Amino acid sequence: MQVNWKGVFPAVTTKLKDDGSLDHEAIKAGLNRLIDSGVGGVVMMGMVGESAQLTPEEKRTVIKLAVETVNGRVPVIAGLAEATTANAVQYAKDAEALGVQGLMVFPGLTYKSDARETIAFYRTIAQASTLAILLYNNPRGYGVDLTPDVVAQLLEEPTIEAIKEESYDTTRVTDLISRFGDRLAVVCGVDDLVLESVALGVTCWVSGMANAVPKESVELLNLAVTGDYERARKLYRALIDVFHLDTHVKLVQYIKLAENITAGYSETVKAPRLKLEGEERQKVVAIVEKTLANVRALSK
Template structure:
């Protein structure tokens, strides 16, 4: 039985940093308060958008403890688990549980493209290490491992595996998973610019990157789709989609942090080897963000 209500927008939260690349705890707290005030259903810390792979183990735990202390149970706190070995993933899952999070978003083992047997063994071992809800992360483009429905069926013998973040960019998967597993598996949209399509097929939960920048509008969009107001949802989706497209590219973290900076004033600092956007690339994201804000204002008029 899932402990988390997998409904609503769960932003993959950016990790706010100071100019020297250390954690900005107060900015992290302020960002979480803003997301909660705008109606998100949960928060995902230490995903790829949170720069998981660039932070030290100590920094990751500090972020998790900060989130748990700030959120105070108002919404679920989920932690990404992105490690290079099963042993490290198990250790991290246990540490995250001790930090007080309610769920884990588990990446495939990083840097190695596991086959189906290895993938099942990895996820089952991590699931057995903790009683927390597990959100499987399916992103074959990014990590080379595809959690097909056949593989998912083998994983669902573990009762804590309760949800799957679908990021294969193949919306037929949504219907296949819902048809095959019904209420046993919560299918979660993991691609910002496929939200309308996924919701039309029955998805009611969304792990979003650009919701960091525009949480209220993202929550409104999902609510409109769930309520069936497609005409209004389409208009809002069209206004937001140019910005949402930036969630699907290699430099999504930089794009999201720059959009947040323009909208809220938060720092756009990223951990090297990432560098802040520059030149024409930066100007394009600024232009898209400003146009999106103008289009949203026109819709509200």
């Protein structure tokens, strides 16, 4: 299956039991819920999936469960977030053997590589498998910026097909599209910039809060891509407060709490993250409940 970089690709949360172990049945049920909501693909083991906190065996187990559960209905993308090039290469090979269709590749973790090192890192991974590659550009989070000049060199690798643009600078979207055209799919990576990104030509969105509100997220993207901006703006305004939660350092806890409210899945996270409590938890609950009320009001 080739990856068609269109539609909502949730960065899927990893469902855990109270003891922190993988909840296989909840992982499978969550994937089916997302697919039934009309998503275009799923991204496993991204940052929202707590990739950095899972053991190598756990990460591969989640990918295997996803491939088996999805069963070809949509593309499965495996997040690749490793600290060494050797581990990244092995992960790419293992993910391909497990049957995913693509990799969302983070910069090397823990080290802020310069442009030459960054290019070498991504090229080595691209050559390790035949999988489609989605570059992950989040300079705020990881200190490495995949600028258009860096991307131009990376596109010498034919399997590099797309970039998850999370620089929080919408001018980057236009710069990339105008420079690379159809050679590179530019994917929105920030929930509260999705409508702005679509207006500039984006048709694919890797979303965290789509875990909690998948149907609404799919509807929003479809409205915008088809040019119905009047309805899209109304829905976007209804969802915007919960989308803002996707940009916070505790986005994993916020998304899991929102998903608990909307779908009943556990809030459990891997340490050092802890479940929300007290006033902070109450604030997030209030935002989610207000958002759901806003969405219901639109349908009246």
